[in-house]
Amino acid sequence: MARRHALIVGSGDPADAVAVGLEARGWAVSRMADDTLEWTDDTVATRFPDRDPIDLVVHARYPAPARRRSALVELSTEDWCRRADEPLEAAVRLARAAHADLAASSGTIVFLVPLMASAGGEGFAPMATAAEGIRLLAKSLAKTWGAEGIGSHAITLDPTAFLDEADAAGMAEANSLHDPPLGRVPDLTNEVATIIDELTTDDFSSLIGASLVVDGGLWMPG
Amino acid sequence: MSTDASHTPPPPTPPLAVVDGLLAGRVAIVTGAGQGVGEGIAASMASAGATVLLAARRAETGEPAAARIRDAGGAAEFVRCDVTVRADVDAAVAAAVEGHGRLDVMVHNAVSPPGPPRPIQEIDDETIALQIATSTTASFHCAQAAFPHLRADYGSLILLTSPAGIEGSGHLPLYGTVKGAQRGLLKSLAREWGPAGVRVNAIAPVAWTPAMDVATEANPTLEARLRGRTPLQRIGDPADDIGPVAVFLASPLSRHMTGQTLAVDGGRYLGL
Numbered sequence: 001m002a003r004r005h006a007l008i009v010g011s012g013d014p015a016d017a018v019a020v021g022l023e024a025r026g027w028a029v030s031r032m033a034d035d036t037l038e039w040t041d042d043t044v045a046t047r048f049p050d051r052d053p054i055d056l057v058v059h060a061r062y063p064a065p066a067r068r069r070s071a072l073v074e075l076s077t078e079d080w081c082r083r084a085d086e087p088l089e090a091a092v093r094l095a096r097a098a099h100a101d102l103a104a105s106s107g108t109i110v111f112l113v114p115l116m117a118s119a120g121g122e123g124f125a126p127m128a129t130a131a132e133g134i135r136l137l138a139k140s141l142a143k144t145w146g147a148e149g150i151g152s153h154a155i156t157l158d159p160t161a162f163l164d165e166a167d168a169a170g171m172a173e174a175n176s177l178h179d180p181p182l183g184r185v186p187d188l189t190n191e192v193a194t195i196i197d198e199l200t201t202d203d204f205s206s207l208i209g210a211s212l213v214v215d216g217g218l219w220m221p222g
Numbered sequence: 223m224s225t226d227a228s229h230t231p232p233p234p235t236p237p238l239a240v241v242d243g244l245l246a247g248r249v250a251i252v253t254g255a256g257q258g259v260g261e262g263i264a265a266s267m268a269s270a271g272a273t274v275l276l277a278a279r280r281a282e283t284g285e286p287a288a289a290r291i292r293d294a295g296g297a298a299e300f301v302r303c304d305v306t307v308r309a310d311v312d313a314a315v316a317a318a319v320e321g322h323g324r325l326d327v328m329v330h331n332a333v334s335p336p337g338p339p340r341p342i343q344e345i346d347d348e349t350i351a352l353q354i355a356t357s358t359t360a361s362f363h364c365a366q367a368a369f370p371h372l373r374a375d376y377g378s379l380i381l382l383t384s385p386a387g388i389e390g391s392g393h394l395p396l397y398g399t400v401k402g403a404q405r406g407l408l409k410s411l412a413r414e415w416g417p418a419g420v421r422v423n424a425i426a427p428v429a430w431t432p433a434m435d436v437a438t439e440a441n442p443t444l445e446a447r448l449r450g451r452t453p454l455q456r457i458g459d460p461a462d463d464i465g466p467v468a469v470f471l472a473s474p475l476s477r478h479m480t481g482q483t484l485a486v487d488g489g490r491y492l493g494l
Contacts, residue, residue, distance in 0.1 A: 071414065072362070072369075073370075077308050077363070081359065084359075084362070084403075085354050088399070092396065096342050099343040118409075120406070120408075120412060121410050122413035128407065129361075129403045129410070130403065130406070132406025132407075133399045133403025134399070135402060136399050136401070136403070137342075137390075137402070138390075143390055144395055
């Protein structure tokens with residue numbers, strides 16, 4: 001049986017770790033890094049001319065500028081666009097470009113988002129803006145594409161998945177008065193990649209537009 | 223049981239809350255105030271005593287809207303403003319501060335029309351860029367330009383989002399995306415600006431707007447279906463239903479609220 005093909009979009013973690021984890025679980029993995037700005041309908045076909053059809057897209061594209069801590073009042077409009085608007089627009093363009101493949105394969109698209117999307121992040125307003133938009137993109141795609149057999153989900157990860165140690169610690173402290181009940185944050189390579197893998201299986205075909213929080217219990221919304 | 227609400231009389235509606243004087247002495251800017259929800263919020267804030275600058279891209283809607291408020295006894299003026307242009311937003315803020323000495327409330331309501339229902343793969347580049355510009359870039363412009371003045375006296379930033387920005391939208395996926403993005407911004411700014419005494423909240427309305435008029439005209443069953451799925455069985459009025467909630471969020475009555483999104487929709491979307 002041919003290996004299923006996953007496209008991982010984004011540089012650094014969590015994209016890198018999830019790519020390793022999916023490869024370990026038998027996926028053929030292609031990568032698209034942060035510097036791919038101009039998404040068109042044939043971007044995927046152009047970048048991977050001899051590829052297998054894509055069964056899974058994992059989006060974790062938050063370029064380095066977006067991950068930088070800054071007070072909103074200190075940002076220029078150019079800063080804002082680079083940190084918020086461009087990542088959001090690229091995610092929409094990715095979804096648009098990936099539709100044909102995912103429809104053909106009854107595939108799955110998973111958006112990895114930082115905790116600040118749902119919870120807010122002091123000093124990270126642009127990244128939170130892009131990320132919450134992307135989380136809602138996942139829901140909206142599920143409503144549109146579900147009838148075509150395409151799965152669309154968002155997974156909220158703990159702050160360490162996207163930020164450096166100091167910023168992640170500050171965000172964890174701002175969002176919870178307790179340590180994660182799990183006693184640690186989830187492992188991206190094994191645990192998060194496994195959840196993504198499982199979301200592509202028939203066992204989870206009735207799960208539509210899920211917005212999962214995989215953070216070891218750090219934040220328990222709703 | 224029939225879900226057709228067109229034959230069902232709407233339930234009794236209580237009289238409007240009295241908000242006279244609640245915003246006396248305060249100065250507000252409302253973007254996209256030439257019609258619909260923006261005009262309704264501007265009218266409501268003016269009736270509560272605020273001086274309101276109606277920021278709109280087109281004078282042919284903004285001027286008459288301001289005149290209607292003045293005719294009703296309110297203090298209102300039109301300022302031309304394309305919220306995607308930073309200089310326009312700066313000029314609107316300057317008009318408030320130089321003309322009235324302060325700015326206490328910034329309401330970002332302007333939105334690019336989402337257009338007809340389309341799946342994401344059929345949305346063109348221009349529409350994507352415009353929707354993002356009016357929702358997120360413009361929110362940034364309004365927030366940053368207003369902040370130095372809002373912090374002077376416990377001011378308030380109010381963003382108009384949508385139920386689509388909370389539960390997503392199959393019909394308007396891009397609209398759901400950009401409206402969700404605004405909620406990421408408001409929660410972050412609530413954290414960032416709380417220590418300065420500036421509150422940041424949002425309203426997710428379902429109301430009669432020019433866009434709703436167009437939608438119901440194109441789809442004659444829409445109103446009855448929407449009413450049938452709304453516990454209060456009517457679609458909100460911009461001035462009488464949405465405006466007073468904006469007044470509440472702008473006033474000291476909500477002084478311990480920040481980072482919240484209030485669904486003002488007759489109960490249409492429960493469990494958000």
